[in-house]
Amino acid sequence: MSRTGHSWIEPALEALDAALRGATPPIEFLPADDDAPRWVHRPDATDHGRDGEAPAVVVRTSGSTGTAKQTLLSAAALQASADATAAALGGHGHWLLTLQPSYVAGLAVLSRSLVAGTVPVPLLTGTTDPAAFAGAAEQLTAEPRFVSLVPTQLGRLLEAGDPRTLSALRSMDTILLGGGASPAPLLRRADQAGLHVVRTYGMSETCGGCVYDGHPLPGVTVDTDDAGRVRLAGPMVALGYLDDPELTTEHFDVEPLMGHRRYLTDDLGELTPAETPGATPELSISGRADDVINTGGVKVSAERVRAVLLDHPGVRDAFVGAAPDPDWGQRVCAAVVLSAVTRTDDTLGDLREAVRETLGPAAVPKDLHVLAALPLLTSGKPDRRELLQMFSG
Structure with missing residues (x-):
């Protein structure tokens, strides 16, 4: 594989390849604030296999509560994920890496590149800087060309309106958009800019995205349990969690028809039957199970309130959550980022009225904060804990 000018990328691929082949203990990529990720071996995870598969990679995540989870991914699961992705996108290709490999979306780019025999072009800092993004994208030489982005990254790149950046985005055969x-x-x-965007849904426990534009990838089955929580089954599902058998039992079981591992998510969803015979139903996510706000006995979906806020042309970004309330139990709170030309007072009134008309009076945010930007994690996702603390302060 040819050199890319980034000294860490090829050693990282070699270390991941060795772990996938079982030549070394499982590997974990560590969070980094710069353009040079680090990784360590995790021999303590070696003996935590399942179904005849050994762990190859440990992905450490923290949920909204801050409770750490160490997800165990096998080589077979990552291979299945890479193959299903290639089947959906029309082949293996050359990737632009804009997400840290400590996150599953970045890890997936590395594992897909190993399968494809290509070296991804890394851009781990300045991912929303128009010139940096365009310069990195222009280093892609093979086809097809792909990039995985989170919505905040794509939004900021489009807002820049830079012709070179727009050309770089259009040069991507597919832009995978996930992480929220x-x-x-x-x-x-x-769409107006002429970009080919595919919405992805998945998580560390499924080796990343396994549902594209609402439809499961080849080999993936989707259903919901009696409470409406989404379940995902397939060969790319994780082995479980390291040193947490109780949480593993709570979230993982076996899908009875195909015998694949199945993961119970914390997301609420609905399946719409396909109009075409033989086609798969379409999955839509309505929110997280812990995002349902109970205010005065009325249950409000934070995600649906957010969708109404974002539909306003003056809103660039939004986050909705709950804060404790002595009278209502919980109150609906929101933080919005407005466009530069938006008049704040008029817009906030319009937003409250739009929520009232669409979702009813109980869903109207009682607190509406205007921020210059949402606080973000290094993954590009909103920092839920910081925002919820602000609502409660």
Whole structure:
């Protein structure tokens, strides 16, 4: 594989390849604030296999509560994920890496590149800087060309309006957009710009995205349990969690028809039957099970409130959550990022009225904060804990 000018990328690929082949203990990529990720071997995870598969990679995540989870991924699961992705996208290709490999989306780019025999072009800092993004994208030489982005990254790149950056985005055969709900206005802007965007849904426990534009990848089955929580089954499902058998039992079981491992998510979803005979149903996510706000006995979906806010042309970004309330139990709170030309007072009134008309009076945010930007994690996702603390302060 040819050199890319980034000294860490090829050693990282070699270390991941060795772990996938079982030549070394499992590997874990560590969070980094710069353009040079680090990794360590995890011999303590070696003996935690399942179903005849050994762990190859440990992905450490923290949920909204801050409770750490160490997800165990096998070589077979990562291979299945890479193959299913290639089948959906029309082949293996050359990737632009804009997400840290300590996150599953970045790890997936490395594992897909190993399968494809290509070296991804890394851009781990300045991912929303127009010139940096364009310069990195222009280093891609093979086809097809792909990039995985989170909505905040794509939104900021489009807002820049830089012709070179737009050309770089259009040069991508597919832009995978995941890591959170994709706002409808952002998707409209991307379509108007001539970009081929595919919405992805998945998590560390499924080796990343395994549902594209609402439809499961080859080999993946989707259903919901009696409470409406989404279940994902397939060969790319993780082995479980390291040193947490109780949480593993709570979230993982075996899908009875195909015998694949199945993961119970914390997301609420609905399956719409396909109109075409033989086609798969379409999955839509309505929010997280812990995002349902109970205010005065009325249950409000934080994600649906957010969708209404984002539909306003003056709103660039939004987050909705709950804060304790002595009278209502919980109150609906929201933080919004407005466009530069938006008049704050008029817009906030319009937003409250739009929520009232769409979802009813109980869903109207009682606290509406205007921020210059949402606080973000290094993954590009909103920092839920910081925002919820702000709502409660």
